[in-house]
Amino acid sequence: MSAGALSSATRHARESVAVRWSAAFARWVAFWDRREPATSLALTRILVGALLFLDMLLARQKGAAHALLTPPPFGMGTGAPSFPGFLPAPAAVGTDVAALLWWAVVLVAALMFSCGMFYKAAGLFLTLALINCARFDPNGDAIDSLYRVVVPILTLSRANARFSMDAWIGQKIGRPPPALVPAWPRYLIVLQLLWMYFSAAHCRDDAAWWPHGGFSAIGNVMGDPHFARFPPGSLVDLYPLTQLGTAVSMTFELSAPLMVLLTWFRTEGGGSFGAIARKWRIRWVWLVTGVVLHLGIALTMTLGMFPYGVLALYPLFLHPAEYER
Amino acid sequence: MPVASRPLRRAAWPTLRAVLIATAIGVGLVDGAPIPTARVMATLPPTLRDVATRLQDLQTLLLVPWRPLKELFMVSQRWSVFSTTGGIRYRMWVEARPGSEPTWTLLYRAQDSEHTFFGDTLGYRRVRNVYNPSRSVGAKSTYPAFVSWLAREIFEHQSRFDEVRVGMERGRTLPRGEGFAPLGEFDYVLVRRRSEVFP
Numbered sequence: 001m002s003a004g005a006l007s008s009a010t011r012h013a014r015e016s017v018a019v020r021w022s023a024a025f026a027r028w029v030a031f032w033d034r035r036e037p038a039t040s041l042a043l044t045r046i047l048v049g050a051l052l053f054l055d056m057l058l059a060r061q062k063g064a065a066h067a068l069l070t071p072p073p074f075g076m077g078t079g080a081p082s083f084p085g086f087l088p089a090p091a092a093v094g095t096d097v098a099a100l101l102w103w104a105v106v107l108v109a110a111l112m113f114s115c116g117m118f119y120k121a122a123g124l125f126l127t128l129a130l131i132n133c134a135r136f137d138p139n140g141d142a143i144d145s146l147y148r149v150v151v152p153i154l155t156l157s158r159a160n161a162r163f164s165m166d167a168w169i170g171q172k173i174g175r176p177p178p179a180l181v182p183a184w185p186r187y188l189i190v191l192q193l194l195w196m197y198f199s200a201a202h203c204r205d206d207a208a209w210w211p212h213g214g215f216s217a218i219g220n221v222m223g224d225p226h227f228a229r230f231p232p233g234s235l236v237d238l239y240p241l242t243q244l245g246t247a248v249s250m251t252f253e254l255s256a257p258l259m260v261l262l263t264w265f266r267t268e269g270g271g272s273f274g275a276i277a278r279k280w281r282i283r284w285v286w287l288v289t290g291v292v293l294h295l296g297i298a299l300t301m302t303l304g305m306f307p308y309g310v311l312a313l314y315p316l317f318l319h320p321a322e323y324e325r
Numbered sequence: 326m327p328v329a330s331r332p333l334r335r336a337a338w339p340t341l342r343a344v345l346i347a348t349a350i351g352v353g354l355v356d357g358a359p360i361p362t363a364r365v366m367a368t369l370p371p372t373l374r375d376v377a378t379r380l381q382d383l384q385t386l387l388l389v390p391w392r393p394l395k396e397l398f399m400v401s402q403r404w405s406v407f408s409t410t411g412g413i414r415y416r417m418w419v420e421a422r423p424g425s426e427p428t429w430t431l432l433y434r435a436q437d438s439e440h441t442f443f444g445d446t447l448g449y450r451r452v453r454n455v456y457n458p459s460r461s462v463g464a465k466s467t468y469p470a471f472v473s474w475l476a477r478e479i480f481e482h483q484s485r486f487d488e489v490r491v492g493m494e495r496g497r498t499l500p501r502g503e504g505f506a507p508l509g510e511f512d513y514v515l516v517r518r519r520s521e522v523f524p
Contacts, residue, residue, distance in 0.1 A: 029343040044424045061448040072470040073477070073522060076455050083397065134399045139454035142406050146373055150396050188346065195357060199404040202359045206409040215410075219502035220410035225435040226417070232436060233504020242502055304450030 032187070035180035037320040040114070041159035044189070047312035048150065049114025052126070055305050056107040066090075069099035071135040080135040084126075090136055102136070105129040113151075116164020123155025143309035146196060150189055150313065157185030186316050190263070193313050194256040201253035208246075215246040216302075227301050235300075245296060252289050259286055259317075266319065287317055355387050356395070357402030364461075386459035409460045415493035416507060417447070417456060421479055424487035425518075432479065436505075443478065458493055464513045487519045 006014075059065040070090040071079030077099070082089040090099040097151055106129045112122035128149050134140060158181035160166040167177045208212030214312065219242040223232040235242075262283040265274035277283065295309040361369065369377060379401045388395070394403065416436065420429035432442035436507040446452055455471045458464050466469075476489035492514035 005332065018409060023341075028347065029340050032343045032346055033339040058449065059451060062446045062452070064446050064449055064452050067474050068451050068455070072473055076467050077473040077475045131398060139451070139466075139467060141406060141450060141454065148400055150514060177332075178378070184342070184346065188349075191350070195353065195402065196404045199357050199359075199402060200406040200408075201403045203362075203403060204408045205365045206408075206411065208409075208411045216500065216502075217407065217410040220498045221407060223498040223505045224410070224414045225505055226415065226453055226497070228436065231471060231504075232498070233502070236502050236504070238384075239502035246417075251340065260445050301449060302450070302453075306450075 029198055032184045032267040034183040036183045036186075037324075038158055038161035038177070038181045039184055039320040039323045040316050040318055041154065041157050041181065041317035042164065043323075044313055045116060045119075045154055045157075045159035046114050046163060047315070048147065048154065048309075049110045049126075051111075051305055051309055052110035052130075052147065052151075052313055053107060053114060056103060056110065060103065061143065065103045066096040066099040069102055069133065070096050072134075075099065077136040078138060082132050083135065087132070089132075093132050099136070100134060102129060106133060113154075116160035119160035119164065119166050120155065123151065127152045141304065141306050142196070142200075143304075143306045147190070147309065149192055153185050155194075158182065159185070163194050176216065183204060189313060191260070192312070193316075194259055197199065197253040197256035200254075201250055204250075209250055211247075215243040215250075217250070218242040218246045223302055229300050229302050245293070248289065249293055252286065252293060253284065259283070263317070287314065290314065352388070352391050353402045355384055356391075357404070358384055360384060411498050413495055414498055414505065415512070416493050416496055416505065417510070418490075419443070419447075419475065419492055420492075421478075421486035422485065422490075422492045423485055423487050429490060430486075432483075443475070447475075456491075456493075459511060464493075468513065469515060472515040473517055473522050476503055476519075478524045480519050480522065488516060490514065490516045 018143040056065070059068065067075040067077075069075065069077045070075045071090065072091045074096065075089055075090070079092060080089065088098040090096065090102070105125055109122045109126035109129055112118060113126050127148075130144070130151060134144060134148065134274075158178065161177035161181050164177075170177050204210075204217075206217065209215070219239050222230070222242060223230050223236060225232060253257065261270065261273070262277050264270070265277060266283065267278075268274070269276065291311060294311050297303060298307040347429075358380070360380045366374050398523050410446040416434065418431065419433040419442070420431050422429045431437075431440045433444055433447060434440045446455075452471075455465055455467050458468075472489070472491045475491060479486060479489050494507050495510045495512055496505045498504075499506055
């Protein structure tokens with residue numbers, strides 16, 4: 001049917017829909033084009049780089065760095081080829097030079113990333129090294145997967161515009177970094193983190209996480225010999241506290257999507273929901289709950305850098321203006 | 326015209342970026358969609374199971390173009406963090422013996438303060454992830470290599486031993502946080518001899 005055959009009402013309705021879609025798309029483009037000071041991104045860059053640096057030092061100190069990456073008979077790696085293929089991969093020979101090289105790349109790139117020194121190059125090398133280390137040793141934690149998403153996004157950001165060697169050198173040579181940088185990397189990483197929480201909650205098909213399982217999940221993990229920090233059964237008096245922790249943890253994770261609205265209505269808008277959220281500081285309650293839960297995990301379970309690695313992303317939840325106060 | 330092209334490029338980038346971000350979010354949501362796992366599907370009534378299977382097929386189809394990126398970055402937007410906690414758990418034992426002796430000497434056992442040989446390394450998260458059995462797939466594919474590597478380390482540090490045995494003792498987490506009850510049965514038991522790891 002040609003456009004001329006449509007009634008004026010249908011044509012008007014179509015045009016109206018097109019205008020609405022066009023306006024919505026323009027708002028979407030404008031949203032992702034927002035700019036802000038680099039404070040939140042810079043703090044996260046420092047923490048993420050520092051944690052990866054420390055984790056690599058720890059791997060070396062524990063005597064496992066090269067063994068994790070090297071294939072049998074000298075290690076427990078997969079022997080997978082590197083990406084791109086022309087780069088060296090740890091091989092089943094009597095030398096661990098390639099494994100040591102990849103370990104050193106993560107170590108040095110993470111330090112440079114943290115310091116904001118040759119930031120883009122450091123971020124590129126760090127991304128490449130994290131991808132390859134996961135190929136050679138695929139048994140990482142959720143934090144390793146998360147950082148394979150976060151580090152490339154941070155690399156694309158201007159997180160080096162503050163608190164960095166690049167910014168300092170730029171000032172010295174008369175090319176100061178911009179006062180405002182694109183905000184989209186912060187938004188995207190926040191969305192990623194919120195999705196991780198929400199997904200973790202709805203992927204839990206074990207009754208122990210839910211009321212009908214008696215909220216016993218954290219108590220169970222504390223009884224798992226491979227994950228418990230204290231001997232299983234030694235904290236039996238604290239069991240009700242672990243039940244509370246399980247319930248709070250599930251509520252916290254399932255409410256993660258709400259944090260998008262709480263952040264959106266941080267200063268204004270949202271009608272009565274926004275007003276109540278601001279009055280009762282629900283966004284801050286959610287953030288403090290997250291910090292307490294992660295510190296609780298760090299205290300009671302031997303999960304390595306997972307709790308600290310997630311907390312390293314928390315500076316992104318705050319708008320840079322909130323640090324200026 | 327050269328004069329007009331620069332503003333046009335400036336205007337095009339935010340639009341392209343917004344489209345790319347929308348695509349990334351959309352792909353992530355498809356990838357992380359809460360479609361029931363195989364274990365949950367087994368408990369569903371046939372009609373719901375069919376729906377879940379179709380959704381899974383659709384998800385696989387939609388993700389086909391993005392599979393190379395997913396495989397490169399080894400990421401999934403389905404985050405399983407302690408999705409199961411109770412029931413059968415494992416406790417690793419590491420034992421060794423000289424070739425002439427029938428009895429094994431316990432060198433390391435998880436949560437055993439009297440047998441801590443190499444405990445600092447074995448407790449490191451990246452090493453633990455290699456040997457800790459997964460609820461869904463059991464022993465990791467790199468577990469045999471881990472046992473060989475551990476045996477090698479033991480033989481290098483303790484020259485009196487000729488055989489190393491690594492196994493996972495099955496146990497049950499007790500209700501109300503009362504701890505872990507070993508069942509005395511072992512899974513994933515592997516033995517390595519000196520001649521095997523020092524060819």
